[in-house]
Amino acid sequence: MGKTVLVTGVARQLGGRLVRRIQREPGVSRVIAVDAAEPEHLLGGAEFVRADIRHPTIGRVLVENAVDTVVHLDVTGTPLSPRGSRAGVKETNVIGTMQLLGACQKAPSVQRLVVKSSTNVYGSAPRDPAVFTETTESRSLPSGGFAKDTVEVEGYVRGFARRRPDVAVSVLRFANILGPRTDTPLADYFSLPVLPTVLGYDPRLQFVHEDDVIAVLLLAAGEGAASGRTSPVISGTFNVAGAGVLLLSQAARRLGRPTVPVLLPAVTWVGAALRSVGMTDFSPEQIRLLTHGRIVDTTRMREVLGFTPGYTTAEAFADFAHSRGPGLLPPEAVGHLIDAAAARLGVTGGTDISSAVKERAHHG
Template sequence: MYMQRVLITGAASWTGGNLARHLETRPDLEVFAVDDQKPRVEFTSEFQRLSLDRLTLARYVLDVRPDVVFHLQSIHPKSEHGRNTEAEERIVGSLALFGAIERLDTIRRVIVKSDTAFYGASPRNPSVLKESTRPQGTPSRFQRDLTEMERFIADAAVRQPDTAFTVLRFAPIFGPRVGNPISRYLTLPSVPTLLGFDPRLQFIHESDAIAALEHAGDHPVSGTFNIAGHGQLYLSRILRLGRRIPQPLPGRLFDGALNGLQRLNISVPDHLRGLLKHGRIVDTTEMTRTLGFEPTYTCRQTVLSAYGRQPEGER
């Protein structure tokens, strides 16, 4: 069954705005977008500025009666920085949202944007993380919120067996336009790194991230899937590809340098600091075999594209 009426939460984000812009070009598809912020990306579909922690959102969902929901702002952005109140309100809001979803008989698919930060970044983690892997080490606030959110999605899926619930755990989204914390950090002319550590990293290209969401909407498959481009790169190799200058620093100086980046409007939250120390590689077998999604860009091509060293159309 084709998508007909789509609701996108988190439409003010780069990912949400570009998904709305992409979907609204499809004939016979209505897009309804909501967020509590002004969109970063322009699109023409209906947009409602509603806070996810308010019952007005639940009432709006009941009025719209979508058949597909893209829940992209399941975790408040401030959760990445360890701030509790907004994140807790966002989780409460998700409860109201899914309460509304349960009351509708129109909804056939729910796609939830999660993150590979779900696994944390710990030396105790296995070298390659599968969807079934249990995280090790002390979790960041962001990781705890992701875990709680995914647990709630799993419970909702049990209560609604006729609805396909798809959770996509995205590797860091990287590209020339996305402008998220990891991309701003990696595109600095001189990049502070942790002395003695060279983490292995994976990415998903910004255009592949949008394509993965759309694919999940078109091909309903219940389950949780790691989403990343094929391959992996050491941080040192990434910086060489980008012709950036690494600045290796011991622990306290490294943390101080990252804190100092706030003056440049670059914030590196705790879960990314762990990633820049220990790295993280996920298994994408289920992405290709079960979900049926194949990224266009490898990790290396993603890095080259982000640094402007490869034309967008060249593979």
């Protein structure tokens, strides 16, 4: 008999893709797809169970189906629908994870748990290290939003791992996910016709392609398609990101979208205005990311988990940019404007233009 895999959060496109993909693995006999909302996409031959992981009924689902592998994807930063609330998202992230872990603890059949987390756990602050490893402690823990949710979720997962040492627990901290079908706050931001930026800052960013997200989830769940082999039983926490980095200015240039530098105190007002018209979730944590950036080390992902992403950070962004179509200006035109502005300011390659403006103002 093959494995029985339960996947949460299947109403979102990422969960739906994983469910459809994991059914094709030779070691899997059944896939139980769980969500509180009816998915709008097809789930193939998976058995859909409409259940809210915040409620004890999830325990019956695990026991009655003798589930041995749980892939928890229902940890997210945005509501599934425009009518959803931040409070509901937090309840699902934190209370739902607590309930799911409690059910897993009581289900003797569970042997493996994979949890989708985020590099948001590290936060973004001006005195952060240049590169975060999995053991680096943040100097400024997130104080709210999705970032705080992920910190709490990981705390509960560590507690579960201590109580059930017989279960292989993998926590995957994903960098910002991008791709043609991505529906994240950062994807919404990059889809704006004009990108508001923080004056004087040009943060370094990392991305992971949505196809690589599916591949590494398969590998962590014990399936071999991601690497051509069946993965060993691996526990631990892993940063997941494509190789390389992009500056925010480079990303805007490749999108062909002009930027509007805003003074840091006014960025919050801009974010509130964008939220009021429903354009994007410009949350305080996203503002900090677009101010200070965040880079993580992926050595453990490659050497311990045995996974190498198929897309670099730049390639993941390029695929996303291609799916969004041309911006207001061709990338060549944006580049010409930036280069012309740099020349007028006497800026050499690689220097932040906004910083040069501030420097000129300082010296009169």
